[in-house]
Amino acid sequence: MEMVFRKIEYWIEGDANQQRKLKAMPWNGEKIRKRFTKITAFFLVSFLIANFFLGYIIGIDRVGLMIQEGVFVHFGVFSSLIIFTLIFFFVYYWFREQVCLIVCPYGRLQGVLLDRNSIVVAYDYLRGEPRGKKSALSQDKGDCINCSACVRVCPTGIDIRNGTQLECVNCTACIDACDEIMEHIEKPTGLIRYASENNLSHNEKIKYTWRLKLYTAVLLLLLSFLAILLITRDDVSARILRTPGQMYQKLPNDQISNLYNIKLANKTRKLIHLDLKLENIKGKIRLINQINVAKESYYQTSFFIILDQERIKKRKTEIKIGIYENGDRIKTTKAIFLAPAL
Numbered sequence: 001m002e003m004v005f006r007k008i009e010y011w012i013e014g015d016a017n018q019q020r021k022l023k024a025m026p027w028n029g030e031k032i033r034k035r036f037t038k039i040t041a042f043f044l045v046s047f048l049i050a051n052f053f054l055g056y057i058i059g060i061d062r063v064g065l066m067i068q069e070g071v072f073v074h075f076g077v078f079s080s081l082i083i084f085t086l087i088f089f090f091v092y093y094w095f096r097e098q099v100c101l102i103v104c105p106y107g108r109l110q111g112v113l114l115d116r117n118s119i120v121v122a123y124d125y126l127r128g129e130p131r132g133k134k135s136a137l138s139q140d141k142g143d144c145i146n147c148s149a150c151v152r153v154c155p156t157g158i159d160i161r162n163g164t165q166l167e168c169v170n171c172t173a174c175i176d177a178c179d180e181i182m183e184h185i186e187k188p189t190g191l192i193r194y195a196s197e198n199n200l201s202h203n204e205k206i207k208y209t210w211r212l213k214l215y216t217a218v219l220l221l222l223l224s225f226l227a228i229l230l231i232t233r234d235d236v237s238a239r240i241l242r243t244p245g246q247m248y249q250k251l252p253n254d255q256i257s258n259l260y261n262i263k264l265a266n267k268t269r270k271l272i273h274l275d276l277k278l279e280n281i282k283g284k285i286r287l288i289n290q291i292n293v294a295k296e297s298y299y300q301t302s303f304f305i306i307l308d309q310e311r312i313k314k315r316k317t318e319i320k321i322g323i324y325e326n327g328d329r330i331k332t333t334k335a336i337f338l339a340p341a342l
Contacts, residue, residue, distance in 0.1 A: 005092045046088035097156045107166035116197040123161045150174035237265045254309040266293040279320040283307040312339040
């Protein structure tokens with residue numbers, strides 16, 4: 001909202017004061033042009049966001065393929081795309097900050113999470129009070145001249161001088177407006193700034209409290225866990241199981257075969273060709289289909305493992321199957337080979 005749509009709005013319609021003037025203006029060529037441009041820009045950006053949202057679910061390559069194949073081939077998907085585009089457009093064009101006030105629970109939760117050391121957008125009441133314009137006869141006023149610039153620019157309409165409120169979305173528009181006024185009256189900026197209650201009331205510096213230390217430790221643990229998952233992540237995951245409902249098959253020359261299913265997930269962005277080899281026992285693998293797995297996709301096929309009966313020492317034998325790509329083993333998995341009772 002703040003980094004994309006608000007900047008587009010400021011570029012088309014100007015700042016908050018110019019937008020209020022435009023709203024009060026009768027419908028003329030300028031107002032129609034600016035509103036049409038804004039609606040068009042907001043709809044296009046909402047459509048782009050909806051495409052990325054769809055790409056997050058089915059993959060951006062699949063979205064590109066659907067675009068090439070045309071609307072009528074994937075009419076249901078296109079209809080869903082338009083619906084989500086309209087939802088995003090409704091939120092960013094009209095509903096806006098009401099999402100934070102009505103829908104999002106964070107504003108109500110933050111009151112439980114805050115303490116006197118929490119850094120928030122805050123008004124320095126010791127420096128600003130009592131409010132009022134200074135004059136030659138009255139020099140006992142604070143730096144706040146009660147211009148209400150911070151209230152006028154607030155997208156949710158709150159007065160930050162009344163303290164932290166759940167409607168605050170931390171957009172810092174009040175900070176920019178107040179700093180501009182302070183520069184005009186030749187006063188130090190920062191009357192509204194990021195600060196904690198202890199910073200304001202006791203002029204204390206930010207303390208690295210036990211809560212911040214705990215949050216830091218939790219964050220480091222989560223980042224470490226994520227790093228471990230990414231580092232140890234396999235490019236290809238595989239699962240091999242005997243085909244359900246199938247027994248062993250006796251072949252000529254005293255050989256036994258078992259039928260297996262292999263399920264593969266290619267997590268890379270390239271087509272891979274895989275081979276299978278037995279690692280802990282001598283035998284043959286007969287593929288039904290070549291194992292070519294497309295990028296970022298799943299693949300399933302079946303194959304036979306054939307062993308000489310003289311090499312089988314018990315009814316259930318654990319075998320290890322190596323999965324190879326271009327002669328390099330990338331994974332080893334286990335399976336059970338079933339044979340006649342000895």
